[in-house]
Amino acid sequence: MTIAARAEGLTKIYGSGSAVVTALDDVDFEVHEGEFTAIMGPSGSGKSTLMHLLAALDTPTAGEVWIGDTAVGTLADTPLTEMRRDRIGFIFQAFNLVPTLTARENITLPLSIAGRRVDREWFSRIVDVLGLADRLSHKPSQLSGGQQQRVACARALMNRPHIVFGDEPTGNLDSTSAAEVLTFLRRSVDEFGQTVVMVTHDAHAASYADRTVFLSDGRIVHEMRGATQDQLLGAMAQLYPRHDLDGAGPVVYRDGGTAPNRAPVVGDEIAEESTAERSIARRALLD
Numbered sequence: 001m002t003i004a005a006r007a008e009g010l011t012k013i014y015g016s017g018s019a020v021v022t023a024l025d026d027v028d029f030e031v032h033e034g035e036f037t038a039i040m041g042p043s044g045s046g047k048s049t050l051m052h053l054l055a056a057l058d059t060p061t062a063g064e065v066w067i068g069d070t071a072v073g074t075l076a077d078t079p080l081t082e083m084r085r086d087r088i089g090f091i092f093q094a095f096n097l098v099p100t101l102t103a104r105e106n107i108t109l110p111l112s113i114a115g116r117r118v119d120r121e122w123f124s125r126i127v128d129v130l131g132l133a134d135r136l137s138h139k140p141s142q143l144s145g146g147q148q149q150r151v152a153c154a155r156a157l158m159n160r161p162h163i164v165f166g167d168e169p170t171g172n173l174d175s176t177s178a179a180e181v182l183t184f185l186r187r188s189v190d191e192f193g194q195t196v197v198m199v200t201h202d203a204h205a206a207s208y209a210d211r212t213v214f215l216s217d218g219r220i221v222h223e224m225r226g227a228t229q230d231q232l233l234g235a236m237a238q239l240y241p242r243h244d245l246d247g248a249g250p251v252v253y254r255d256g257g258t259a260p261n262r263a264p265v266v267g268d269e270i271a272e273e274s275t276a277e278r279s280i281a282r283r284a285l286l287d
């Protein structure tokens, strides 16, 4: 099996002194080419941190990431930006479309920024598979959430990336729109040989994947192949007995505190997180 990306001894530590958080703790991980991999775990287990490091959007405290044969840590800023632009596709929970551009312009934006030609045939194929042909001249505000996320899927695949990363891509969608996006990701693997890595807390979403890895407290604690939603839920109940399996689960902090006891702090965190997510998205899409 060919390795599309791998991590060795990946560690990410935030903060210092008493505020130190080990978000990832000495993780070894491989992404297989042409496979759909889901990364699951409760809130705070390190899913987004692992994805951001694998996608070269952030730098580890220790360890190394390879995308294909390229050691990401050895790249200077310009080749790093080029690698993200040319070899990686991103789909975010919050769509992150440019509001002033049409669907067509959003889809081709990464190519426009890179000064590359649009492959008309590939564009039509992707747009057809995603059912977007009659929406191309619409602005994001004229599209439903599901349609916006399908535009984001088309944008992610336009440059035929080495890997597509999705960070909770169905997190803001109703179940019908979520199924459309997940079916598309599945088809992109089966029909185009695309490699996909998706972070999710949702067992139904993960059931579309070939392989699911489970994180807990910054470590990979389990892995399953071809698991059904029920099998995934069963594994989650064993691995994360303190968490609510219906949704993202309560925010459980490393010291055992939970969100309802700490409303003001959680409010602050959410505000900070959405700003952080926007800045990650900018780096992924516009750099």
Ligand SMILES: Nc1ncnc2c1ncn2[C@@H]1O[C@H](COP(=O)(O)OP(=O)(O)OP(=O)(O)O)[C@@H](O)[C@H]1O
Pocket: 014, 015, 021, 022, 023, 041, 042, 043, 044, 045, 046, 047, 048, 049, 050, 201, 248, 276
């Ligand atoms: N920029 C940051 N500064 C400080 N701590 C951070 C930062 N980013 C993440 N963390 C902490 O690192 C840990 C892992 O966070 P991460 O976002 O990777 O988890 P997650 O599994 O993706 O969570 P969620 O499902 O809530 O998005 C958490 O304890 C989080 O609070």
